[in-house]
Amino acid sequence: MQRTSKLYAIVNGKCPQCRRGDIFTGSVFGFNIQKTNKNCANCGLRFEIEPGYFYAAMYVSYAMNMAEMIGMGFATYYLSGAKIDFDDIWLYVSVIILGSLILSPFNYRYSRIILLHLLSPKIKYKPAYDTAVK
Numbered sequence: 001m002q003r004t005s006k007l008y009a010i011v012n013g014k015c016p017q018c019r020r021g022d023i024f025t026g027s028v029f030g031f032n033i034q035k036t037n038k039n040c041a042n043c044g045l046r047f048e049i050e051p052g053y054f055y056a057a058m059y060v061s062y063a064m065n066m067a068e069m070i071g072m073g074f075a076t077y078y079l080s081g082a083k084i085d086f087d088d089i090w091l092y093v094s095v096i097i098l099g100s101l102i103l104s105p106f107n108y109r110y111s112r113i114i115l116l117h118l119l120s121p122k123i124k125y126k127p128a129y130d131t132a133v134k
């Protein structure tokens with residue numbers, strides 16, 4: 001039996017229970033608005049396991065955002081040679097705000113994936129569902 005790896009499922013936004021069905025409609029940076037599917041098309045798992053469950057993803061996305069902002073701040077410092085003083089503050093502010101906007105679809109998607117795959121002890125991988133022919 002061919003098992004799908006957890007890493008593959010996380011990177012590709014697959015269902016945590018069967019690692020086959022898509023959690024989201026559309027692609028990360030597609031022109032269509034990405035939505036979270038209600039149930040897994042392959043195994044039927046309900047992704048929002050209880051009402052308001054995805055509020056918890058906000059904390060994950062907050063942590064991701066902070067890490068990205070710090071990363072962008074350092075990148076700006078090293079790549080542009082800008083000084084850390086008041087004259088260059090707008091460069092930092094614009095890079096960080098613009099970067100956060102560009103990354104927001106990514107954060108939306110991966111905060112939910114991290115929540116479902118790594119922070120939800122109720123959801124377990126069931127290899128039996130991972131057998132559908134692709």
Ligand SMILES: [Zn+2]
Pocket residue numbers: 015016017018019020021040041042043044045129
């Ligand atoms: Zn599934």
